[in-house]
Amino acid sequence: MLLDTIVSALVDRSLLLLDDDGPLRNRLARALASRGFEVKTAAGVEEAMAITRTQPPAFAVLDLRLEDGSGLTLVEELHLARPDARVVMLTGYGNIASAVAAVKAGAIDYLSKPADADDVVKALLAQSDHLPDPPANPMSADRVRWEHIQRVFELCGHNVSETARRLNMHRRTLQRILAKRAPR
Structure with missing residues (x-):
């Protein structure tokens, strides 16, 4: 079952990137596109909901706190539209409570900003029974x-x-x- 999900995700490389920080969103979108993903970006929850309803992506990288809401609401909507979607949450507000809420909502990983594109890709493609490698250059x-x-x-x-x-x-x-x- 998990292998089927990963194989289908490897075929479909559609990715939704939701972040209200324009420069970060554009830079991360270019980096993920260069790594083989078909990236669609959104600056707000409503815009991302519209993308999710019309073409649910196989992958999503979502900011937790946005000007018009929370990325957590999109995790639930995305899993209703596409149960095999793999979601990684990004946040500048890293704390245990929000990480637990993200995982309970269906996210597979939770990364603090600024996140490196390689770390995001590793989190998106990681197998659930394999612990991710520690970051190569963690912040002090x-x-x-x-x-x-x-x-x-x-x-x-x-x-x-x-x-x-x-x-x-x-x-x-x-x-x-x-x-x-x-x-x-």
Whole structure:
């Protein structure tokens, strides 16, 4: 059964890429197309739903949080239209609760942004009984922390005081972190 699903997925290389970050979506779409996928992109949930209803893809790479909703709703819709679809969730908000929700909804993997195209392809094509290889170049703990701070800062409208309150840190400490360059 699983082998049949993988074989049919290898024949049908249609892929839906849903992300509201335009540059990331375009870059990842080109990278996946160069790896043999037939990529259709969507910037919002409604646009992706329309694609799913007319031509359900064999693969999907979906952002978790979007301006007009959640990629989780699309996972359920996609599995109704095509039960053998393989879905990978991408998110800048990596936490255990959202990862569990994504897997319960039917996603096969959950990757944090920025995700490398090779990691996405490995996740899409991985067999369910085989654990994926660890990433070749994982982000350092300092870089993950910096990315999280930047994301919260952006969500708070670049308000340093509000960001410091939400991150439970002193405002001056946050200002020093924001003034520095991103760690490697």
